[in-house]
Amino acid sequence: MTDAVSGLLELLDVERLEVDLFRGVTPDEEAGRERVYGGQVIAQALASAYRTVGEDRLCHSLHAYFIRPGDPKIPIIYEVDRSRDGGSFTTRRVVAIQHGQQILNMSASFHVHEDGWDHQHDMPEVKQPEELMSRQQLAEQFKDKISDEQLKHWMRPQPFEMKEISGLNPFNPKPKSDVNYVWFRTDGKVEASPAMQHCLVAWASDMNLLGSSLRPHGLHWINKELMTASLDHAIWFHAPVRADEWMLYAMDSPKAGNGRSYNRGLIYTRDGKLVASTVQEGLMRKLKPRKKD
Template sequence: MTEAERILLELLNLERLEVDLFRGVGSGGETPTRIFGGQVIAQALSAAYRTVESRSCHSLHAYFIRPGDPVKPVIYQVDRARDGGSFTTRRVVAIQHGKQILNMSASFHIQDDGWEHQHPIPDVKGPEAHPLRNTLQQQYLSRVPEKIQSELMRERPIEVREVDHQDLFHPAKTDDRNSIWFRMNAADQAEPVTQHLLLAYASDMSLLGSGLRPHGLSWFTGEVNAASLDHALWFHAPVQFQNWHLYAMDSPWTGQGRSFNRGSIYAQDGTLVASVAQEGLMRRAKPKG
């Protein structure tokens, strides 16, 4: 297990303060300046799971309200909204500095039977055909300030291979469809709950970038102010995140300073394991000076 993988697993292991009150670490995720959205979602889901027995999450819906401060811990307050015969509902509020930074509803379901169908996995080359994220980012080291270089090359817990990489500084206008392969080796032998938490964390990766692609934008061009506004995730099948998964994303609409993005997460054998939807802020950045 790498140090980055160990840190992520520790981030998802919340401290119980009271029956329905938990505390999570803010630092250590994907971004250093504010808490990565996927981290807050995964920790909120972890808090909810700690109040549920013998049921699996099938959906969650979250709103990002304020940026999270990575220097401070996050308090998660769980409301046991409903314990029904087949479904259990939880509401989780994430709090920092006495204010909400996220609120989330999550629903849990018993094992059930029904009719089945799914869309097929997109026809893309497998993960071995694409370079590692760190390999791609090495080409940008000479174009970023020295203080950013170490952050750009910092070891991450989740291995990512981009299917259609765009130059970070000079992205071409292209199709909104955006796919990555990802996995985390340390998920091997992890419990089903931990598998859900890891996928929830990873589901916020690269999704917002789909809306930037048709406009030739990236986080490094200095033209856009972007942030996640909400996030919805549906689990369809058991997750084994130590194996490769394809995250196929698109952005059918941008406008009015917002971007709508969707994602489908497939196991490498073609099983659709989860679906994602997110709206993000996509506002023109104010000129500097």
């Protein structure tokens, strides 16, 4: 596996401080960011909850609220409450804390394997990942329009490969459908437990999802008139996953208004099995221009 993937696995291997108390850190290279990436906090919170659950149970759903932006310069403390240990379901509540204040609340439920009826919607027919450009190839296309610092940021190694099927031109975005397809997988093979595979997918699930709501308005992350942030995030895991194999993230945004957007996602394996679903509400605020002196 690559150094970036190895670093992510270390990031998700939260340190146990006490029986139900854990500590997670943010990579040094992220210390200059304004806030911690939301997917990191969700994945570390899930990893903390998993450390208190029997190996016979996998997470089937989690619901998280982002309360305050995380500070990337200091560790995050995760406090796990063992809400219930039942015959087939286990429930946990996790609170993430920094500077003595909550930055995230998460509830997660875990379930033993059971046989039952099975159905699902078909995966959309889309281009395969081999037909699409990588992040580095896209950055190369726009290198004459961005600063050396921005290019370095775009080209830096990432733990996940992401290939957009119909992305926006960041420098000349035009309105497009809110339907948003992205292939993703870890940048290299990962031999990890089913629990850790879930944590890896949880980390990736916060990428691109809110971007679905920007597409109909011809907006992009680099737009200086725009402020975005995840407000809440929910994941349903329908089956075990392999984060190192290509998965299709099929997303859309049925509604935006009142400074918020509603976004949905379905995650399929390459052979068409639906393995996870996501829902997120995001902040989508138009920044007021600064008054000139």
